[in-house]
Amino acid sequence: MSVPLVIELTILVLAAFLGFEVISKVPTMLHTPLMSGANFIHGIVIVGAIIVLGGADDTFTKVIGFIAMVLATANVVGGWFVTDRMLGMFKRRPDPPKGSGK
Amino acid sequence: MISDPDVVGLLYLVTIVCFVVALRFLSSPKHARKGNWVGGAGMLVAIATTLSLEGIGNWAWIVVGGLIGTVVGLVGARTVRMTAMPQMVAIFNGVGGGAAALVALAEWHNTVDPGGDERVSIVLSALIGSISFAGSAVAFAKLQELVSGRPIVFPGQNIFNALVLIGGVAFGIAAIAGAEEQWVLVALIACALVFGVLFVLPIGGADMPVVISMLNAFTGLAASATGFVLDSTVLIVSGMLVGAAGTLLTLLMAKAMNRSVANVLFGAFGQVQTGVGTARADDGRTVRATTAEDVAVQLSYARKVIVVPGYGMAVAQAQHDVRQLADVLEERGVEVLYAIHPVAGRMPGHMNVLLAEANVPYTQLREMDEINPEFAQTDVALVIGANDVTNPAARSDPASPIYGMPILDVDKAASIVVLKRSMNPGFAGIDNELYLDPKTTMLFGDAKESVLKLIAAVKAT
Numbered sequence A: 001m002s003v004p005l006v007i008e009l010t011i012l013v014l015a016a017f018l019g020f021e022v023i024s025k026v027p028t029m030l031h032t033p034l035m036s037g038a039n040f041i042h043g044i045v046i047v048g049a050i051i052v053l054g055g056a057d058d059t060f061t062k063v064i065g066f067i068a069m070v071l072a073t074a075n076v077v078g079g080w081f082v083t084d085r086m087l088g089m090f091k092r093r094p095d096p097p098k099g100s101g102k
Numbered sequence B: 001m002i003s004d005p006d007v008v009g010l011l012y013l014v015t016i017v018c019f020v021v022a023l024r025f026l027s028s029p030k031h032a033r034k035g036n037w038v039g040g041a042g043m044l045v046a047i048a049t050t051l052s053l054e055g056i057g058n059w060a061w062i063v064v065g066g067l068i069g070t071v072v073g074l075v076g077a078r079t080v081r082m083t084a085m086p087q088m089v090a091i092f093n094g095v096g097g098g099a100a101a102l103v104a105l106a107e108w109h110n111t112v113d114p115g116g117d118e119r120v121s122i123v124l125s126a127l128i129g130s131i132s133f134a135g136s137a138v139a140f141a142k143l144q145e146l147v148s149g150r151p152i153v154f155p156g157q158n159i160f161n162a163l164v165l166i167g168g169v170a171f172g173i174a175a176i177a178g179a180e181e182q183w184v185l186v187a188l189i190a191c192a193l194v195f196g197v198l199f200v201l202p203i204g205g206a207d208m209p210v211v212i213s214m215l216n217a218f219t220g221l222a223a224s225a226t227g228f229v230l231d232s233t234v235l236i237v238s239g240m241l242v243g244a245a246g247t248l249l250t251l252l253m254a255k256a257m258n259r260s261v262a263n264v265l266f267g268a269f270g271q272v273q274t275g276v277g278t279a280r281a282d283d284g285r286t287v288r289a290t291t292a293e294d295v296a297v298q299l300s301y302a303r304k305v306i307v308v309p310g311y312g313m314a315v316a317q318a319q320h321d322v323r324q325l326a327d328v329l330e331e332r333g334v335e336v337l338y339a340i341h342p343v344a345g346r347m348p349g350h351m352n353v354l355l356a357e358a359n360v361p362y363t364q365l366r367e368m369d370e371i372n373p374e375f376a377q378t379d380v381a382l383v384i385g386a387n388d389v390t391n392p393a394a395r396s397d398p399a400s401p402i403y404g405m406p407i408l409d410v411d412k413a414a415s416i417v418v419l420k421r422s423m424n425p426g427f428a429g430i431d432n433e434l435y436l437d438p439k440t441t442m443l444f445g446d447a448k449e450s451v452l453k454l455i456a457a458v459k460a461t
Helices: A005-023 A028-042 A045-054 A059-087 B005-025 B032-051 B059-079 B082-110 B116-143 B157-177 B182-200 B205-230 B233-256 B261-266 B278-282 B292-300 B311-315 B319-331 B350-357 B368-377 B447-460
Strands: B304-309 B335-340 B365-367 B380-384 B415-420 B440-444
Touching: A005 B005, A005 B205, A005 B233, A028 A059, A028 B005, A028 B032, A028 B082, A028 B205, A028 B233, A028 B350, A028 B365, A045 A059, A045 B032, A045 B059, A045 B082, A045 B205, A045 B233, A059 B032, A059 B059, A059 B082, B005 B032, B005 B233, B059 B082, B082 B116, B082 B182, B082 B205, B082 B350, B116 B157, B116 B182, B116 B205, B157 B182, B205 B233, B205 B261, B233 B261, B292 B380, B292 B415, B292 B440, B292 B447, B304 B319, B304 B350, B304 B368, B311 B319, B311 B350, B311 B447, B319 B335, B319 B350, B319 B447, B335 B350, B335 B368, B350 B365, B365 B368, B415 B447, B440 B447
Parallel strands: B304 B335, B304 B380, B335 B365, B380 B415, B415 B440
Antiparallel strands: none
């Protein structure tokens, strides 16, 4: 399933532009959840960890792949739950509106 | 088992779309959480697809590794305090980078006679991933105060660091030029790890928002490079999305401090300026201390109060008490807003998360540009554990190391109350002119205790 290098580079560059475009719309208020959400997304290396570990024939690769698997899973699971927990905290003013300030 | 490469590719495309939607939904707190669920679903699709690829075995290893990772991640995510969020993000950056470097090492070990582009991507993945891993570990140690948050410097540091990096790059070039031995890549990883440690060590706590953002970008790029190694578009795209996010935040943070990224990384801020400001304090103006009772009267009879939180509030875990104080004041008809400087705290958005945890509605949190014009109509600016982001020297004193940094115009308020532990200068080691302003009074003590006293005093007023 080899993809030509030029195609891959094209995809890379387009992804960079897409990333800048989408992320520049994130308000300052949500920058911490953005970071932890981005943390979660780079947990996608778990795909690499599974491929390496799942295809390992010798002990060296198995050990390296195993450590990568542990790290990547912690990354995915932790990143997701922390983001969810944080985003759950952002609330608008609770229903009963206070008497107007001034 | 899925054997058709087109089906595999389409499933990974679903993942990519989910990730982009997740980021897209982050544009407002209203649907951000939903977005995270979409992202989670995308990740599950990617994992399930990968597990069903042809030739995947070693199931026991995969399951055990996955379980350990899940437990570690869950426990960490559930128990971390919001004040410790910068450390948590640093750790996740680190493990992601470490995983990318390990995948590269395994591929190097297994690929017989790799092609040129494969060599390049293995080298990049190992190099960036390792730097991110070690750098994040040091950032974590600093934030957790396992090592001093102050810059750690030694003579010839930049030159030494450069030599280590050149060493790493040299091994990288050897690997690209055709070396086959395993130790070449191991040596490269070793150099990158040492460099990662060295390059974060001299960076002070106040500059952590820049560093964490940058490590975030690094890990993303490492994941993307891993994608080139494995010919996996989902890794290339997802990694690059994170790379873009981290880069954008790095630039935003550096801009909010009016410094170049290079200056943050190599400037060893906070080292040079001890002593610069001390002469200025001798011009006859003095700092005025006050009591909780006096401040309570000021606050109770104000029409509008702006709270300016900083790292000090996080350290004292005072966010819940600050909210209570605001509640008490609002009951008396005082309008309360929060002014959030982009680099307040130790990571982008740090203060917002803390106040959100304390149930402060996000509609009360105002960004710098939005709130600055309002200080002029404000009766009391209540500065809680913030320092450099309020220092008027950034506007007026070209000799100041923070000159040119956009600040909160706290000094435009009718009166200013600063809650501060003692007269020690802020993290950057600079004296704050604001404290000598005749409109300013200081309430010394632990931020949490001071706020509790204020709540009691306001209730009694």
